[in-house]
Amino acid sequence: MPIFWTVLIVLALGALGFVLGQRRALASAGDDHRKLHSRPIYYGWHVALVTAVPALLALICWLLIDNESALRLAPATLVIAVAGMGFALAHISRAFRARNAVEQVIRGLLILSSTIAILTTIGIVLSLVFESISFFRLYPWQSFFFGLEWTPAFQGNSSLGVLPLLWGTLYISLIALLVAVPIGLFAAIYMSEYAAPRIRGLVKPAIEILAGIPTIVYGLFALVTVGPLLRDWIAQPTGLGEGASSVMTAGLVMGIMLIPFVSSLSDDIINAVPQSLRDGSLGLGSTHSETITKVVLPAALPGIVGAILLAASRAIGETMIVVLGAGAMAQISGNPFEAMTTITTRIVSQLTGDNDFASPETLVAFALGLTLFVLTLGLNVLALYIVRKYREQYE
Amino acid sequence: MTDLTQTPAAIPTPTPAPRKGSLMVADKATIRRNRAEARFKAYGIGAICIALIALVFLLFTVIRDGAGAFQQTYVSIPVTLSADVVDPKGNRDPAEMAKVLTMSYGKLMDAALTDWMAANAVQIEGLSQADIKGFFSGQASAELRNMVLADPALVGQQVDATVLASSRVDGMFKGRVTDESAARDAKTSSQQIALARAMEEKGALVTRFNSDFITNPDASDNRPEAAGIGVAMLGSLYMMLIVLVLALPIGVAASIYLEEFAPKNRWTDLIEVNISNLAAVPSIVFGILGLAAFINFMGLPRSAPIVGGLVLTLMTLPTIIISTRAALKAVPPSIRDAALGVGASRMQTVFHHVLPLAMPGILTGTIIGLAQALGETAPLLLIGMVAFVSTYPSAPPEGLMDPASALPVQVYNWATRADPAFFERSSGAIIVLLIFLLCMNLLAIFLRRKFERRW
Numbered sequence: 001m002p003i004f005w006t007v008l009i010v011l012a013l014g015a016l017g018f019v020l021g022q023r024r025a026l027a028s029a030g031d032d033h034r035k036l037h038s039r040p041i042y043y044g045w046h047v048a049l050v051t052a053v054p055a056l057l058a059l060i061c062w063l064l065i066d067n068e069s070a071l072r073l074a075p076a077t078l079v080i081a082v083a084g085m086g087f088a089l090a091h092i093s094r095a096f097r098a099r100n101a102v103e104q105v106i107r108g109l110l111i112l113s114s115t116i117a118i119l120t121t122i123g124i125v126l127s128l129v130f131e132s133i134s135f136f137r138l139y140p141w142q143s144f145f146f147g148l149e150w151t152p153a154f155q156g157n158s159s160l161g162v163l164p165l166l167w168g169t170l171y172i173s174l175i176a177l178l179v180a181v182p183i184g185l186f187a188a189i190y191m192s193e194y195a196a197p198r199i200r201g202l203v204k205p206a207i208e209i210l211a212g213i214p215t216i217v218y219g220l221f222a223l224v225t226v227g228p229l230l231r232d233w234i235a236q237p238t239g240l241g242e243g244a245s246s247v248m249t250a251g252l253v254m255g256i257m258l259i260p261f262v263s264s265l266s267d268d269i270i271n272a273v274p275q276s277l278r279d280g281s282l283g284l285g286s287t288h289s290e291t292i293t294k295v296v297l298p299a300a301l302p303g304i305v306g307a308i309l310l311a312a313s314r315a316i317g318e319t320m321i322v323v324l325g326a327g328a329m330a331q332i333s334g335n336p337f338e339a340m341t342t343i344t345t346r347i348v349s350q351l352t353g354d355n356d357f358a359s360p361e362t363l364v365a366f367a368l369g370l371t372l373f374v375l376t377l378g379l380n381v382l383a384l385y386i387v388r389k390y391r392e393q394y395e
Numbered sequence: 396m397t398d399l400t401q402t403p404a405a406i407p408t409p410t411p412a413p414r415k416g417s418l419m420v421a422d423k424a425t426i427r428r429n430r431a432e433a434r435f436k437a438y439g440i441g442a443i444c445i446a447l448i449a450l451v452f453l454l455f456t457v458i459r460d461g462a463g464a465f466q467q468t469y470v471s472i473p474v475t476l477s478a479d480v481v482d483p484k485g486n487r488d489p490a491e492m493a494k495v496l497t498m499s500y501g502k503l504m505d506a507a508l509t510d511w512m513a514a515n516a517v518q519i520e521g522l523s524q525a526d527i528k529g530f531f532s533g534q535a536s537a538e539l540r541n542m543v544l545a546d547p548a549l550v551g552q553q554v555d556a557t558v559l560a561s562s563r564v565d566g567m568f569k570g571r572v573t574d575e576s577a578a579r580d581a582k583t584s585s586q587q588i589a590l591a592r593a594m595e596e597k598g599a600l601v602t603r604f605n606s607d608f609i610t611n612p613d614a615s616d617n618r619p620e621a622a623g624i625g626v627a628m629l630g631s632l633y634m635m636l637i638v639l640v641l642a643l644p645i646g647v648a649a650s651i652y653l654e655e656f657a658p659k660n661r662w663t664d665l666i667e668v669n670i671s672n673l674a675a676v677p678s679i680v681f682g683i684l685g686l687a688a689f690i691n692f693m694g695l696p697r698s699a700p701i702v703g704g705l706v707l708t709l710m711t712l713p714t715i716i717i718s719t720r721a722a723l724k725a726v727p728p729s730i731r732d733a734a735l736g737v738g739a740s741r742m743q744t745v746f747h748h749v750l751p752l753a754m755p756g757i758l759t760g761t762i763i764g765l766a767q768a769l770g771e772t773a774p775l776l777l778i779g780m781v782a783f784v785s786t787y788p789s790a791p792p793e794g795l796m797d798p799a800s801a802l803p804v805q806v807y808n809w810a811t812r813a814d815p816a817f818f819e820r821s822s823g824a825i826i827v828l829l830i831f832l833l834c835m836n837l838l839a840i841f842l843r844r845k846f847e848r849r850w
Binding site for chain 1: 440441460646652657665672674680681683772803806818
């Protein structure tokens with residue numbers, strides 16, 4: 001792989017420049033490094049950076065065009081590296097401010113790294129928006145946003161309405177929150193207000209293990225264990241449903257996944273409530289639980305609402321649990337023991353396998369992704385806003 | 396309290412409403428309030444118990460279902476490699492022998508099993524030829540063929556072959572296949588079960604540790620007994636290397652800039668808001684980004700670890716940046732002041748003093764970010780990592796472009812296959828995945844305990 005070799009050669013040239021730069025700098029000062037402006041190592045770094053950085057940047061540019069031109073232009077890359085080294089070596093003199101130059105370059109690299117976050121966001125938005133636009137050219141947006149039918153067919157003529165998917169997503173998230181919020185909140189209250197430090201030290205990490213388990217494990221848990229259990233013990237005896245994949249299965253398992261998320265966020269928020277509020281309430285004669293429900297929780301409420309919104313955004317964007325646990329039926333129904341499908345599930349099923357990027361059936365995944373992105377981003381921004389506003393109150 | 400007891404007269408005695416009975420006897424309101432208190436506390440304990448029970452139940456089912464993947468049943472019988480089947484030309488030339496199809500070796504195996512039954516006086520009523528053929532894994536005849544091609548001297552001899560039994564026979568020893576399920580299943584029969592019992596008694600069936608599960612690549616739908624996680628582990632390893640090499644330096648550089656150098660202005664605010672929002676973007680959206688940007692736009696190959704690694708890098712960057720910034724923030728300003736005071740430049744202050752002191756925190760955050768990336772599945776599905784890959788990728792750097800799988804994706808892949816034997820493999824792969832995650836988290840905890848400083 002010559003590109004890899006090009007990179008290696010450029011790096012080797014850089015290392016050579018490092019040595020030559022130091023030597024030349026010392027020689028220019030008559031081997032007395034006190035006469036140099038900077039320590040000799042900075043002269044070395046200066047030459048190395050001027051050798052390697054422009055050459056590597058050029059290589060990246062050519063790779064962005066395509067692989068062939070990067071191969072063809074490999075000699076040019078090396079020429080750039082050598083020219084850079086020559087230029088930098090010629091520049092070295094006793095008075096040359098090598099440290100300032102090197103620090104300037106490093107500062108540039110630091111700034112470049114910090115913009116990658118912005119580039120990622122731009123990349124996400126561009127890839128979602130462009131493909132969504134080409135989807136809406138092929139498929140009317142009214143039928144996408146207000147359509148009640150989801151029946152993709154690869155021979156064309158499919159109905160691609162988002163509402164059944166949105167319904168499934170929100171229904172499953174609701175059940176997940178109904179499970180996670182009470183359990184997570186009570187666990188957090190108990191741990192921060194009642195538990196002895198020793199018990200807290202044991203229980204808190206144990207609950208946080210739940211957060212470290214990959215979602216695919218929860219997905220398999222839903223598919224193999226929880227689904228059949230719910231079917232055999234609840235759905236079939238009551239005649240509510242026949243399948244193991246259901247809204248309830250996915251919601252329940254997702255709820256378990258969200259418990260540590262809700263509990264650790266609430267824990268932080270409850271701990272941030274000033275002790276003086278508790279002392280005042282206890283001093284007036286209220287019991288511990290009265291203090292919590294009447295004083296601590298109202299004070300922590302905005303933060304807890306923020307935590308719940310963040311959990312909701314997690315639930316809406318969760319993929320593996322619903323792919324394995326919720327089924328594939330796109331329908332709007334109130335029965336939690338029926339299979340339904342979600343936005344994330346459909347993105348996976350439309351984009352795995354062979355894709356034809358000119359058909360609305362594939363491109364719809366990008367419109368779904370855009371819907372999901374906007375939905376979760378909105379929830380996050382709202383949650384962060386609420387949490388930030390709340391924090392200002394006590395600081 | 397001592398003041399109170401010594402000078403009771405100094406305190407003006409309040410005049411409460413006359414209270415009937417003693418303070419020692421709780422009145423109705425107190426009883427009600429105490430009950431509410433106890434109930435509230437019980438809710439808390441109940442919530443914690445539910446969470447812990449869910450955790451234990453989850454881990455228990457995974458281990459129960461997956462432990463079987465580490466055991467495998469092998470058939471160990473003498474096989475006669477008759478020369479007229481494996482070497483029809485009779486010249487022991489491996490090139491010529493390679494023309495003999497795997498199927499012929501299958502017939503040898505079937506004959507060997509029939510011979511074994513005759514030799515050991517095992518008779519099973521109604522045992523058909525198909526039952527005998529279905530007794531072996533599809534992999535068994537291929538293994539035998541490879542053995543012969545590697546050593547042509549074996550031709551014409553009788554060798555003691557230990558080959559994979561089919562997944563149904565294997566399932567019998569793991570309790571997955573019973574007489575009832577065999578009657579319903581077209582691929583197995585109660586005669587096969589009887590034969591397996593007889594063979595076990597005579598020691599011709601052995602169950603031992605399944606090292607192939609760790610090293611083998613994935614296998615096709617009808618031979619779950621041969622499927623392994625070798626390629627998936629290698630693919631995951633490649634991706635983790637890419638994430639480490641890219642995300643750690645970029646994340647640390649970005650954090651240094653934001654924490655130590657960035658001026659307080661709109662641009663910095665924008666970057667910070669961006670990072671906190673990116674941390675909460677659903678992982679599947681990163682998959683869409685990978686598909687659109689890296690595969691469709693930049694033309695990188697599908698299913699390649701390089702694309703997976705890049706996507707996971709972008710995903711873990713916010714985690715690493717957030718924890719690195721916290722670690723940098725924890726270094727007290729006095730360190731910076733001292734370094735600046737003796738004449739170091741700001742860059743020297745950061746790289747010579749602040750960064751080394753923040754390193755344990757940075758490494759802990761990086762390991763936790765890597766653990767997250769290792770368990771991530773959804774974005775990898777979209778960039779084609781779910782494809783069936785049965786060959787190992789070559790060594791890096793070329794291997795980064797070869798198709799590979801990843802551990803969590805392999806779990807998903809097996810979970811969606813029809814044969815229940817794959818569920819066991821799936822849970823087995825989860826056990827391996829969880830062991831890796833456990834080790835990474837323990838390492839993070841160790842680093843934190845050992846090197847963390849409190850100022």
